[in-house]
Amino acid sequence: MTKPDNRPFAIRSYAPEQLREALKRMYLIRRFEEGAEDSYMRGLIHGTMHLSIGQEASAVATCIALTDADRITSTHRGHGHCIAKGADVGRMFAEFFGKETGYCHGRGGSMHIADIKTGNLGANGIVGGGLPIAVGSALSAKRLGKPDVTICFFGDGANNEGAFHEALNMASVWKLPVVFVCENNGYGMSTSTARSTSVKHIAERAASYSMPGVTVDGNDFSAVAEAVHDAVARARAGDGPTLVENLTYRWRGHSKSDRNRYRSREEIEEWMARDPITRFRAELIAHGVLDDAAADAIAAAAVAEMEAGIEFAKAGPAPSPADVTRYVYAEV
Amino acid sequence: MNAMTQDQGLRTLSYAEAIREAMAIAMEADPTVILMGEDIGVYGGAFQVTLDLVDRFGPDRVMDTPISELGGAGVAVGAALTGLKPIFEFQFSDFAMLAMEQIVNQAAKLRYMLGGEASVPVVFRLPSGSGTGAAAQHSQSIEAWFGHVPGLKVLQPSTPEDAKGMLLAALADSDPVMIFEHKLLYKMKGHVPEGSYLTPIGKALVRRTGTDVTIVAGSIMLHRALEAAETLAGDGISAEVIDLRSIRPIDHETILASVRRTGRLMVVYEGVKAFGVGAEISAMVAESDAFDFLDAPILRLGAADAPVPYNPDLERASVPQVETILAAARRLSRREI
Incomplete structure (x- = not known):
C-alpha cells in the first residue's frame, strides 16, 4: 500500500523543470510590468497600461495546464497572460514602445498584444469583449475535431456585462471546450464587487448556466493549477465548460490615472503580504524543487531578460507614418 | 419588381433562392463554412432564406443560436479568428445594434490592432429596409453606419445574380463583410448563373x-x-x-x-x-x-x-x-x- 501523496497539487503533478519555468514566468511578469511602469514614468511609453502585479499566480498556474495548441483570450490587464502563454518580452516591450518589431507592429499597444501562432488570441480593450470570442474559438475546435481547449480570462468587472451571460449560456448549451477563468481582484476600476455584483462569489453564476463553478485562492499557485487542470480535463473530454474564479488583488491602481481613493493602504498592504510569487517560491523550496540560490538565480534571470527586452524594444524601427492604413484590410 | 427583364430564356431564381444557393455551394465546397443565426434551422429563417439547409447540412453546420445577438456575433468572430468561416444571419438588420461591440470593436479592428497578424473572415447577413409594416425597430436602413468603420466591407445587392455573387465573394474574402439584403427583394426573380462566381467587391x-x-x-x-x-x-x-x-x-x-x-x-x-x-x-x-x-x-x-x-x-x-x-x-x- 502506497502512502497518499499530500504534497500540493502542482508539486505532485508537474515536473521540477516545469515548476521552475513557472516560477521564472511569474518573476518575469513582475519584472516586465515594473519595467513597463518605469519606462512609462520616464516618458518612453505613452498611452496607458493596466498592471497585474500581485496576480501572477493566476496567469501562470492557469497556463501551465495548456499545450501550445490550446488558446487563450485575455483582457486589458493581460501582460501576465501573454507571458504565461509564452510570449517574448522583447516583442512585448517593442509593442509598448510602438515599434514595428512589436507583436502588433506598433498598432495595438498594451491592450491588444496577441500572438495567434502560439494560441494567444489577444488582450482586449473592451471589458467582456473576449468572452464570446473565446466561445467561438472553442466552437472552432469542436467543429474541426481538434482537442484544443480555450481559456477565457476575464475580470470581475466583466461578469456584469451581457456578453458574459450570453457567452456562458452558449458555451453550456453547445458543450464547448472552454474554461472561463475569472480573475476577481475585487474592483472593476473603482467599484467593488460588493457594490456591483449580486452574488458573493462570481463562481455562483455558473449554476445559472449548468456548469461547475469553483472559487479558489488566486494567489495560491497550486489551488489555481488544480482547479484549471480539472476544468481543462473536463473540457477536453467533451463535458463542456467550467467557471473558475481566482480571488486575487492588483497591487497597483486600475491604470495610470488611478489615485487609489476607493481602497485603503491597509487593504493593499494586507494583500501584498500574500504575494503569490513569495508563496510559490517558498513552496518550491519546501518541497525540494529548488534551493534559495537556484530561486535567486531564476529571479536574476528574469531581470536580465526584462532588461534585454527593453534594449531590443529601443533598438527597433518605428512604423512609417505612410503606413497608417496598412493592415486595415488583408493585403492581396 | 422585375427590372432585369432581359433574362428571358435564362434560368431565374428569387433573390432569397440565390442567396440560399450561394450558401449551399460554399458549404459543399468548404467544410469550414457554417451558418449561425436565430431560427435559421427548421424554421428556415424569418425570411425563409436558409430554408431546408439544415436538412442538407445538419444542425452542427446550420446552428440555431439563442436570442443573443451580441454573444452570437462574438462567437462568429471568435470562430472566424480560429479557422471557421461563419455566415451569421441577423434576423433583422436592426438587431445588429445589439452586437455593435463585436462588429465594430472586434471584427473590424482585430486585423489592424494585431498588426496584420489575424484575419476575421466572417460574413454578416442583414435583412434590411422598410415596406413591410413592421415599424421603427424592424425597418431601418443602417448600412451607412458601417460605412464609417475601417476594417469592414459593406455590400448591398440589388439583384438575385449579385446577391449570390456577393455572398460568394464575401466568403472568399479574408475580412469581415456585411451584406445588407432588402426584405422586399427576397421574392424578386432574376437570372442567376449556375455554379460559383464572384461579384467583385467595391465595384459599382x-x-x-x-x-x-x-x-x-x-x-x-x-x-x-x-x-x-x-x-x-x-x-x-x-x-x-x-x-x-x-x-x-x-x-x-x-x-x-x-x-x-x-x-x-x-x-x-x-x-x-x-x-x-x-x-x-x-x-x-x-x-x-x-x-x-x-x-x-x-x-x-x-x-x-x-x-x-x-x-x-x-x-x-x-x-x-x-x-x-x-x-x-x-x-x-x-x-x-
Missing part, C-alpha cells in the same frame, strides 16, 4: 446609360430609379442609373466618370438622408475634378428625418418612391432646386 455598375443626369442608387432604390428613368426617357430626359452595390469600399471612378459625362447627380438611398451615403458621394464629387463638370447642385433623396412609421401611407412617404425620384429628377434637370 452602370445599369442604364444616359447623358443628362446620373442617378446613384443601391438595393431596392435601384429598381425605383430604373423605373423613374424609363418614364424620364419619355420626357426627353436621359438618366444614367448606377447600382452602387458596395458602400465600403466605395467605387469612386464609376461615379465620377458618369458625373463628368452628365453634369448632374442625384443620390437615392433608403437610409436617413442626413449623414448618409448621399453625403459621402456628394463630398466625393465635390472633392474631385468632376465638380467642375456639374451643371446643377447635387441632390440627395433619403429617408425622412424620423423613425420609420407604422401607418402604410406614412411608411411609404418616409422613404424615396418612384414618383419622388421622378419629381426630383425633373426639378434637377430644370435646375429648380
Whole structure:
C-alpha cells in the first residue's frame, strides 16, 4: 500500500523543470510590468497600461495546464497572460514602445498584444469583449475535431456585462471546450464587487448556466493549477465548460490615472503580504524543487531578460507614418 | 419588381433562392463554412432564406443560436479568428445594434490592432429596409453606419445574380463583410448563373446609360430609379442609373466618370438622408475634378428625418418612391432646386 501523496497539487503533478519555468514566468511578469511602469514614468511609453502585479499566480498556474495548441483570450490587464502563454518580452516591450518589431507592429499597444501562432488570441480593450470570442474559438475546435481547449480570462468587472451571460449560456448549451477563468481582484476600476455584483462569489453564476463553478485562492499557485487542470480535463473530454474564479488583488491602481481613493493602504498592504510569487517560491523550496540560490538565480534571470527586452524594444524601427492604413484590410 | 427583364430564356431564381444557393455551394465546397443565426434551422429563417439547409447540412453546420445577438456575433468572430468561416444571419438588420461591440470593436479592428497578424473572415447577413409594416425597430436602413468603420466591407445587392455573387465573394474574402439584403427583394426573380462566381467587391455598375443626369442608387432604390428613368426617357430626359452595390469600399471612378459625362447627380438611398451615403458621394464629387463638370447642385433623396412609421401611407412617404425620384429628377434637370 502506497502512502497518499499530500504534497500540493502542482508539486505532485508537474515536473521540477516545469515548476521552475513557472516560477521564472511569474518573476518575469513582475519584472516586465515594473519595467513597463518605469519606462512609462520616464516618458518612453505613452498611452496607458493596466498592471497585474500581485496576480501572477493566476496567469501562470492557469497556463501551465495548456499545450501550445490550446488558446487563450485575455483582457486589458493581460501582460501576465501573454507571458504565461509564452510570449517574448522583447516583442512585448517593442509593442509598448510602438515599434514595428512589436507583436502588433506598433498598432495595438498594451491592450491588444496577441500572438495567434502560439494560441494567444489577444488582450482586449473592451471589458467582456473576449468572452464570446473565446466561445467561438472553442466552437472552432469542436467543429474541426481538434482537442484544443480555450481559456477565457476575464475580470470581475466583466461578469456584469451581457456578453458574459450570453457567452456562458452558449458555451453550456453547445458543450464547448472552454474554461472561463475569472480573475476577481475585487474592483472593476473603482467599484467593488460588493457594490456591483449580486452574488458573493462570481463562481455562483455558473449554476445559472449548468456548469461547475469553483472559487479558489488566486494567489495560491497550486489551488489555481488544480482547479484549471480539472476544468481543462473536463473540457477536453467533451463535458463542456467550467467557471473558475481566482480571488486575487492588483497591487497597483486600475491604470495610470488611478489615485487609489476607493481602497485603503491597509487593504493593499494586507494583500501584498500574500504575494503569490513569495508563496510559490517558498513552496518550491519546501518541497525540494529548488534551493534559495537556484530561486535567486531564476529571479536574476528574469531581470536580465526584462532588461534585454527593453534594449531590443529601443533598438527597433518605428512604423512609417505612410503606413497608417496598412493592415486595415488583408493585403492581396 | 422585375427590372432585369432581359433574362428571358435564362434560368431565374428569387433573390432569397440565390442567396440560399450561394450558401449551399460554399458549404459543399468548404467544410469550414457554417451558418449561425436565430431560427435559421427548421424554421428556415424569418425570411425563409436558409430554408431546408439544415436538412442538407445538419444542425452542427446550420446552428440555431439563442436570442443573443451580441454573444452570437462574438462567437462568429471568435470562430472566424480560429479557422471557421461563419455566415451569421441577423434576423433583422436592426438587431445588429445589439452586437455593435463585436462588429465594430472586434471584427473590424482585430486585423489592424494585431498588426496584420489575424484575419476575421466572417460574413454578416442583414435583412434590411422598410415596406413591410413592421415599424421603427424592424425597418431601418443602417448600412451607412458601417460605412464609417475601417476594417469592414459593406455590400448591398440589388439583384438575385449579385446577391449570390456577393455572398460568394464575401466568403472568399479574408475580412469581415456585411451584406445588407432588402426584405422586399427576397421574392424578386432574376437570372442567376449556375455554379460559383464572384461579384467583385467595391465595384459599382452602370445599369442604364444616359447623358443628362446620373442617378446613384443601391438595393431596392435601384429598381425605383430604373423605373423613374424609363418614364424620364419619355420626357426627353436621359438618366444614367448606377447600382452602387458596395458602400465600403466605395467605387469612386464609376461615379465620377458618369458625373463628368452628365453634369448632374442625384443620390437615392433608403437610409436617413442626413449623414448618409448621399453625403459621402456628394463630398466625393465635390472633392474631385468632376465638380467642375456639374451643371446643377447635387441632390440627395433619403429617408425622412424620423423613425420609420407604422401607418402604410406614412411608411411609404418616409422613404424615396418612384414618383419622388421622378419629381426630383425633373426639378434637377430644370435646375429648380
